[in-house]
Amino acid sequence: MGTQRVDTLIIGAGMSGLAAGIRLAQFAEGPGTVAILERHALPGGLNSYYKRRGRRLDTGLHALTNFAERGTRGAPLTRMLRQLRIGWEELRLAPQGHSQICFPDLTLRFSNDFALLEQEVARAFPSQVDAFRTLAARIAEMPLEPVLENDPGARAVLTDIFTEPLLIEALMLPACYYGSARVNDMYWGSFAILFRSLFLEGFALPEGGIKPLLDILVKRFEEAGGELRMNCGVASINVEGGRVQGVVLDNGDTIQCERILSSAGWVETARLADFPERAADDAGQLAFTETLLVLDRPAHTFGLDAAVTFYNLDDCFDWSPPTAAVGTRSGVLCSPDNYTWPAGAAERAPDSGLVRATALANHSAWSSMEEQRYATQKIHWAELVLDAASTFVPDPRPFELWRDSFTPNTITRYTGHDHGAIYGSPDKRPDGRTGVEGLYLCGTDQGLLGIVGALLSGITMANAHVLAAPSHS
Template identity: 45%
Template sequence: MNEKHYDAAIVGAGMSGLAAGIRLAQFDRNVCILEKHSVYGGLNSFYRRNGRNYDVGLHAMTNYVPKGTKGGPLSRIIRHLRMSWDEFGLVQQNGSSIAFPGVELNFTNDFERFETEVAEKFPEQIDGFRRMVAGLAGYDQLGMGAAGGSAREYVSGYISDPKLVDMIFCPLLYYGGAREQDMEFGQFCVMFRSIFLEGFARPFDGVRHILFKLVKRFKSLGGEIRLNAGVKEIVRNRSDEVDHIVLDNGEEIYAKRYLSSAGWPETMKLCGLESHVEERSIGKLGFVETISVLDKAPSRNGHDKTIVFFNDSDRFDYKNPSSLVDLRSGVVCVPGNFAYGKPFQDNMIRITALANYDLWRKLTPEEYRRQKLVQYEKTLESAARFVPDFRRHVIDVDMFTPLTIQRYTSRERGAIYGAADKRYDGLTPLRNLFICGADQGMVGIVGALVSGVVIANRYALSD
């Protein structure tokens, strides 16, 4: 029998798995990352199609702070991974907005701009808004606990205009909401900080730039990364521990500690512990993403914003839609609209919208292909109400649905933000198995990197 022995084995080479791997390898642990897919990156990977480079997910990295800033998730990640700011190559956004009927709130990476916008457009709410923001300051961003309770209740305690409440929640839910309509207070603090108090940035070459650096660092420390190495089973022993892992090819992997970034329900199923998966906790929020390649830079068509979060009524309805795609709201992102200071070649516009996994899943293959075309058109038509209409400039198109995301990341229901109930302590019923990444409670690129480091520090470096 083919067997391998490690100090730590990590399921998944997404952001959290890579960060955990680097952290462990730094302390001379013999560590192996096992990735099912043929490419690393997970939910934020990359691909090439028709001669062009594409990112799977990247709109922007959140939590941007200028080089040398002390404190905050990004600087702590850079320090913990012993990398340099320059290696991340982050370039700030031009500016973004939240567009609801009759009102638009603009924001940049300078929080004062957002505050000024709120003061101008909702003058009667600004005092409450400032008090609400002040109340977020004490929350520990990198801790392992999370303050529960409804974030909406918290925000509504300070802001009485439901339209402003929904305008604040729209970007936060779109970029990190694992539950319908609301988020836990702790998650809200993390997301508010990551988007409004810190902000958006992007490397010139997209997410592959960050992934190449992470993988290079991991390998330079002696770490082993195996692609096309799907974990078929996590085998338990009688002492409530993982005994070993079995790969799809039958190979057995033994380790002292196991970390899984595959998600809570997914990991419990690999362990044969389905009884620990509550139906209500499985993530219900699916998305479509359209990518349009244009014949010219979107800025030359009057579109110079980096990200526009739009919603066509006063209330924002963040829930699993009853149609294939919810055309009432969405996120429009232009990867070229960051302050690169040099020409950006890929003239792309990405649009994200809520989508219903079950309805996509029920389609026959032929109807699925047809609906992708139909829904692509409808999604662009919907967005054209809020950003300059670019449809006549489209020269190439890609689109993915919740089924695409499920296929390439093995996330149940293609739920990008994972399970509705998070495992903040990272613990599982098995003593030497720990959860990191989206289902530990940290979403987004920076969140997943933080999670990998936190879980590795806490549980896999302790011996």
């Protein structure tokens, strides 16, 4: 690494770590100011990419939520881009056509125009539409940062507002799938952030998937003088007298520092710093399995035309770890084919067909499986998930060329998150503090959600704990 003393170390080159790094590098006063340490060979963490059969696949990209048109004032996307000095047009965003929420006797379509969802609610729940408008107006006024203190829980708030239980389930389904670490509920503050990012703003995809966005972030960081060290895991964090001193790397080297921003997660960071007892009960339990089907044609050509379909096989939505290896009663099916791609974009090519099927998974069932059974179980459960999804949308399997699946084990292996918990710990820490001076969290466990949320989290934590710190003013 050249220098073995760095002012600020960032653990993890996922979205939040890269954003924090860019922010700090922009204000750096020479070399040795900021370094990102990433255990893996590729950046992106939960939202990275890999290659199979010559095709690049995104690991986690369903949709970039929080879509906003160029220059939309006050929007999280605008704010994030401004702070990172990235031009809106650099992302080459394609907006969704529409998405949908499906229950046995209910379909609610929504798009990047909130009026569509409002009309759908008015059609399906005429007695609830005024309350729905009031809810949307209330959420639009709420802060963009997570406020989770004395949080009543989303279900309690929605039950006060609506008298139709099915509408509550229909709103909880997408919100939980895109951001709840809490079993059968979520923070009201998180629900509001999700409602804004899914329904008031909407979905887009960056042309070419997640890699071009990661390339921009890495380039910005390195051009500003930051040091990115890949294949460089942090084995432990040294704390003395309640203050951070530095880290020990997987290879045994040590680096001294003033402070650390960790995107490894709350429980994982507590373990690195050797105070696991403080986070003992906080490990997340909600994990996913996902199957990617590569098709011989775009999904919309056989009638699968929604960008994202959230579905539930019953009238009640159960957001808890399944007792079996996979929960097939609900899930998400999405396809990058259903975005409005500019002429000439790669996703328009005739062989562009891709569908992802996501469902809840039981991490301990997968982590205790021996190798051969693991392989056969992946095939078995993928079929059941696709059977369930095909209750609501045309079955993509007749057009399948090949497929790939991942489980909670894969997520743990590539991101280090305990239990493969996508949304981390249910105990969020909005101020990023850990109880150790100089050690702060950024990313998922700070409470901001998704790609734009994680990027904003990195920015906010860098601003609050480094740039606004007395030594910087």
